[in-house]
Amino acid sequence: MRTRILALVAAVAACAGTALVVVPIAHADSPPFDTDWAICSDASDTNCIVSATANGVDTVPTQNNTVRDYPWVKQIDANLIDFGVWHDLGNGSTTNVVDPSVEYQLVVRTGTFVPREMNAVARDGSYSISRSVTTGYTFTVTFKPTPTHRTDAISCSYDGGCGGSTTAATDDLTGFATGDVQTLTTSGLSPAEISQRYGMATFTNAQNSYVFYNNDFDLLEVRLANPHLEADGVTPVTDGSYDAFLPDAFLIGTMNVPDPASVTKYSFTVTRTASGSTTVAPMSVVHEPGGVRIKLRNISFSRPKYSIKPHKMVPGKPRMAGVKKIVGGAKASFSAPVANGGAKIDFYRLACKKSGGSWHFKNGTKSPITMTGLPYGTVYCQIRAHNSVGYGPYGGLWKSHT
Known part of the structure; x- marks a missing residue:
């Protein structure tokens, strides 16, 4: 089975009360790996934070022994940058339990690091990428901490297993936020597949999640571990969430959707497999610039x-x-559509005519298609593809040349 891993989001195993040594960070264009990034000192800096806000107010992304929540950013290796929110306890220690009502925005300049795909344990988020010829790439991520199980409670992963409906989250409805951006260079995806994921983003409250594209069955597969909350002695609440922004390029090139602008929730079949049974599941589709956001609830x-x-x-x-x-x-030469609609193309229809004249038609199974019996002189031609569903739209009108 040819299955591609798109993303992996793992819970951060940092426990409440972890001691943190406060070391002043002198800003440099290339901070060492696993070192908190500083605010950019001037317009030409790279590998730094352009701005960090909490509910629209500037906040300093570093511990300063004051009781407060603050965001952080650091690069883990050549292909991964992490971010999140810590709570400063004011005594040299921190916790990852933070206020879930605060909206954070981080604008981060990454230089030559290409922040293609973003994955976060967070909610109500957005993600975008820009590029400058002088400072390279910049990503902007907005999010709120999500209710989640305590990270010092039971470990939970999809493959390794996790507690069932009896697993309690004693700190349910507390906030937690962590995420990463990836270059996907070491993902095993082809260059074309990597480019199609530029701008892809996921927000979930699951402790662990995997996202695959299964090429054998042409479907997107989402595997979640512990995406619900439960308090001691209380019936589980069904507030698990998964939001993903799918770029148009991914919908066209990977999922074979010819016209992303036309898709709705009715354009997909969504099934959920859990506890040994498979059922149809609800999903919403919201159009946003450059792609669609899908939501599971x-x-x-x-x-x-x-x-x-x-x-x-x-x-x-x-x-x-x-x-x-x-x-x-x-004689018309052409290439197949980027997206075949999920069904094999069985033939193409070429249509040609002289300006102001009648259309002439010719079917063919591959390029080129030669049409005879046309009027003398210049003609104009267009072509469309056919599959088991029907005819697709014609492409642009091309003028013949000698």
């Missing part, structure tokens, strides 16, 4: 698996390479 099982499969659709537009005029006809 009411996730009450400890280790559910969601399968998100697009319905078969008509194919996208073929990509015309050129139309050459020949004696008595024309």
Whole structure:
């Protein structure tokens, strides 16, 4: 089975009360790995934090022995940058239990590090990337801490197992936030697949999550561990959440969706497998600039698996390479659509005409398609693809050349 791992979000195993040595950080363009990044000191700095706000107010992202919450950013290795929120206890120690009502925004300049994909244990978030020829890449992430199990409670992972419905979160409804951005360079994905994930983002309150694209079955598979909350002696609440922003390039190139702008929740079949049974599950689809956000809610099982499969659709537009005029006809060269709609293309239809004249048609199974019986002189041609669902839209109109 050809299965690709898209992302892995793991709970941070930092316990409440962990001692933290306060060391002043002198800003440098390339801080050592696993060292908190400082606020950028001037407009040309890289590998630094442009701004950090809490509910829109500037906040300093460092411990200063004052009782407060503060965000942090650090680079772990050449392909991974982590971020999150700590609570300063004011006595040289910190905890990761923070106020869940505060909205944080981090604007981070990463230089040559390409922050393609973002994954976070957080909620109500957004993620965007920009690039400058002078300072390289910058990512902006906005989020609120999410209710989650205490990290010093039972360990929980999808493959390793986790507690069932009897596992209690004694600090339910407290806040916790951590995340990462990845270059995906070492992900095993092809360069084309990596480029399609530029800007992809996930927000969830699961302790552990995996996201795969299963090429054999053409579906997105989401595996979550412990995405629900429960207090001692209280019936579990179904407030597990999973939000993912899927870029248009990913929908087209990986999921074979020809027209992302047209998709709705009815464009997909979503099933949930948990406790040995599979049922149809609800999912919402919200269009945002550059892609769609999908949302899963009411996730009450400890280790559910969601399968998100697009319905078969008509194919996208073929990509015309050129139309050459020949004696008595024309020869059109083209490439297959980037997205075939999830069904094999069985033939193409070429349509050509002289300006102001009638259309002539010719079917073919591959490029080029040669059409005869055309009027003398310049003609204009377009082409569309057909699969088991029907005809896709015509591509652009091309003028013949000799």
